[in-house]
Amino acid sequence: MTQETGKRKADHIRICLEQKAQAKKATAGFEDIELVHRALPEVDREKISLSTSFLGKKFSAPLIVGAMTGGTEEATRINASIAQAVEKLHLGMGVGSQRAAIEDRKLEGTYVIARKKAPTAFLIANIGGVQLAHGYGLKEAKKAIEMIDADALAIHMNALQEAVQPEGQTNFKGILAKIAEIAGELGKPVIVKETGCGISVEDAKALESAGVKALDVGGVGGTSFAAVEYYRSAKGKTMVEAFWDWGIPTVISLVEVTQTVKIPVIASGGVRNGLDVAKSLALNASLASFSQPVLEAAVKGGKETQDLLSRLIDELRNVMFLVGAKNLESLSKVPAVVTGKTAEWLNIRGFDTASYAQRSTLSFEY
Ligand SMILES: Cc1cc2nc3c(=O)[nH]c(=O)nc-3n(C[C@H](O)[C@H](O)[C@H](O)COP(=O)(O)O)c2cc1C
Numbered sequence: 001m002t003q004e005t006g007k008r009k010a011d012h013i014r015i016c017l018e019q020k021a022q023a024k025k026a027t028a029g030f031e032d033i034e035l036v037h038r039a040l041p042e043v044d045r046e047k048i049s050l051s052t053s054f055l056g057k058k059f060s061a062p063l064i065v066g067a068m069t070g071g072t073e074e075a076t077r078i079n080a081s082i083a084q085a086v087e088k089l090h091l092g093m094g095v096g097s098q099r100a101a102i103e104d105r106k107l108e109g110t111y112v113i114a115r116k117k118a119p120t121a122f123l124i125a126n127i128g129g130v131q132l133a134h135g136y137g138l139k140e141a142k143k144a145i146e147m148i149d150a151d152a153l154a155i156h157m158n159a160l161q162e163a164v165q166p167e168g169q170t171n172f173k174g175i176l177a178k179i180a181e182i183a184g185e186l187g188k189p190v191i192v193k194e195t196g197c198g199i200s201v202e203d204a205k206a207l208e209s210a211g212v213k214a215l216d217v218g219g220v221g222g223t224s225f226a227a228v229e230y231y232r233s234a235k236g237k238t239m240v241e242a243f244w245d246w247g248i249p250t251v252i253s254l255v256e257v258t259q260t261v262k263i264p265v266i267a268s269g270g271v272r273n274g275l276d277v278a279k280s281l282a283l284n285a286s287l288a289s290f291s292q293p294v295l296e297a298a299v300k301g302g303k304e305t306q307d308l309l310s311r312l313i314d315e316l317r318n319v320m321f322l323v324g325a326k327n328l329e330s331l332s333k334v335p336a337v338v339t340g341k342t343a344e345w346l347n348i349r350g351f352d353t354a355s356y357a358q359r360s361t362l363s364f365e366y
Contacts, residue, residue, distance in 0.1 A: 016223060019231045028220070028251055043320075066218075076109065076113050090121070095111045122151045123150045130169050133175050153191065154190075183210055191215065192212050197218070198250065201260045217250060277312065278320065
């Protein structure tokens with residue numbers, strides 16, 4: 001890794017911890033979703049099952065920690081904290097872009113620590129989609145998987161970040177064909193994820209046809225990479241600022257995608273509590289993913305990370321109790337009312353929002 005890349009990664013962590021690198025005017029859209037309270041939940045809170053399976057692996061709850069880091073000493077500590085927590089709780093995690101270690105083997109340990117601390121958890125390797133337009137292919141994808149003995153490979157799309165950073169690579173031509181090639185040959189599932197701008201129905205369809213096995217919508221509403229670049233750039237701030245809230249809000253992207261493709265979908269981008277997770281699952285997400293909030297806990301340690309994730313799971317359990325869902329299958333069928341800008345956008349784009357509200361749980365046995 002060049003000194004430059006090392007500094008960039010350290011900058012990302014520092015900015016995400018110290019600055020408000022979150023969406024400003026845009027929201028993820030969770031405030032537009034209401035789940036309907038049950039005065040008669042008719043379930044035993046303690047017996048609610050949160051377990052699920054994703055790409056063939058069992059999870060104790062539908063939560064993962066999103067891709068964040070690797071390549072530096074601090075990153076090693078962060079990956080270790082997250083890995084320790086997800087192993088204990090039987091969840092999953094992604095490591096940050098592995099480009100640094102693909103190019104400099106000395107840095108492999110900063111990612112490998114995740115597998116060391118999480119020998120059985122679901123681990124997601126990570127490479128950048130834009131690298132595929134600049135010479136990366138099956139060989140690098142395999143390296144990323146083998147490095148951490150990963151269960152899946154995430155290819156991240158970050159057009160906005162590349163567009164607003166001075167050293168950004170902005171030729172994205174040919175990436176879809178490369179994704180298809182890797183998805184067909186890798187022997188492990190490929191997940192395509194956005195990094196804060198969302199995935200549209202148009203792109204979701206193309207990616208499903210390319211053989212991608214899951215999508216992570218990574219919508220607007222949480223960490224904004226335009227904001228991160230705003231704090232990094234010494235000049236040109238105005239240009240970057242204009243894109244602070246660019247993209248498709250998480251909930252909108254989630255509905256567009258889940259109503260269209262058959263592959264599992266991960267909700268991420270501004271997912272901040274167990275209620276957001278419950279709403280995502282009621283809108284048919286398979287998992288929800290947290291990044292920024294976990295980063296804050298992970299710099300403190302593994303125990304703090306585990307405490308945070310346990311609290312989120314507990315909140316999810318509470319919501320399930322209040323809507324009378326005894327497991328995740330029932331949660332995906334509870335009535336959900338879509339209002340505000342989210343409903344407007346979806347209706348204008350031709351998506352159905354009424355049927356979520358008209359679902360009835362009244363067929364429950366009493
Ligand atoms: C410090 C930091 C570094 C990140 N690095 C990566 C990365 O290397 N690869 C990637 O796919 N996503 C990366 N992301 C994006 C996250 O995986 C996620 O999509 C995004 O932060 C939105 O989730 P949040 O609102 O919960 O933070 C990074 C996020 C943060 C906060």
